[in-house]
Amino acid sequence: MNFLLKIQYIGTAYCGWQKQDNGSSIQEEIEKAIFSATNCKVQVIGSGRTDSGVHALGQVANVHIDTKIPAQRLKYALNYYLPWDIRITESFLVDEDFHAQYHAKKKTYCYRVNTCDVENPFEKNKAYFVGRKLDLEKMRQVAVFFVGEHDFAAFRSEGSSAKTTVRTIYSLNVEENAGIVEIRISGNGFLYNMVRIIAGTLVEIGKGKNYDMELLLREGKREDTGHTAPACGLFLEKVEYGIDIEMV
């Protein structure tokens, strides 16, 4: 049976989504919880990795488990074993061939920037503290350049193994509420650190720096773009699959 899981987590305490030798990962914690609840040793397939410190409000994964626990009750069984900072918010059965990574059509990330002059304790580790106002109008004027199909080679970190650096951004919005600037970006996929480099570049633009966006998206190199904004500001908000995922 193929179960779909929707997952929220605070990434601060973890080495990221993916299992690694040097620390506790979200994937590993979920696999351990599945083993505790069902006695099944399985691999959980996430829609994609998230780095250490990155959070998720709507990560999606699938996992094949042989269990008698009713699909919609599985989340409660797993949450019983999971640490408090990882929660399964939904669990249901999907088609046997559904694959959370390969079938993902659209992802939405939110990158949060704290522009207050003092760091609100409630935002600690949940936003990038820059401590000064940003020019939102200028950030919005540049944001439009990212939308569409482009070569994002200049907006990825070393270590990216992607075959092509062409991606499509569907939307990129910059909103502000009570000093927190939210950069929300939807696309068909993202290169390694792409959202954080876009966010870092937009923060520098908000501070007054200028970039030739057309040049960057045509033949830019990593060193021409802004810094990689820290992981703590990044939230994976939503993963979409083109069709509503069917409960079977």
Place this chain on the structure above:
Amino acid sequence: MNFLLKIQYIGTAYCGWQKQDNGSSIQEEIEKAIFSATNCKVQVIGSGRTDSGVHALGQVANVHIDTKIPAQRLKYALNYYLPWDIRITESFLVDEDFHAQYHAKKKTYCYRVNTCDVENPFEKNKAYFVGRKLDLEKMRQVAVFFVGEHDFAAFRSEGSSAKTTVRTIYSLNVEENAGIVEIRISGNGFLYNMVRIIAGTLVEIGKGKNYDMELLLREGKREDTGHTAPACGLFLEKVEYGIDIEMV
């Protein structure tokens, strides 16, 4: 020189606002930070106490310090020494006779209730997790009874030393956003645990229980009202002083 401080804190790690023998308090941490920054041993006067686990977005305090640090820079000096979960968001000079407790005219609290079926990790310790939907319409119908001048004797815990149990509630609103119900209440003052008992009573009403509110506010006893909702859902949002506090 009399300094006004606006303070935000996550109350989870503290025994409350007030200095106590059995744990670290917000007041004590601020007094320690003042000593570190200015070498002055002083007493910080808060607008009122908050219990262990209760949070503040806009606590107000005043403190007399002899220092050459410019008033508006004092917050940065104190934040340097304070633990990350306590932040001074504003500091400025006020009249010598300004008293943060005696002169407070209006306080606004927000009580947050998590009605999602799974506890969002981001809401851990920052909302009362009830894990089921509440009847907001019914809660709102009862909320109006609290507004006005009433005897709140039935809505306070033992240990309250207040001379009178009559208080005036200016407003009580119940709003919901993404499964978080916010009970926002403004008044000229609150008895010990009053907001949490009102919140606990409203939660029970939202679950279907009935109360004779007119009777409760006329001659009710503590045992007739609802449970004391847990501290983690309570936020002191704002303290007002009738006039804009003047920077001098």
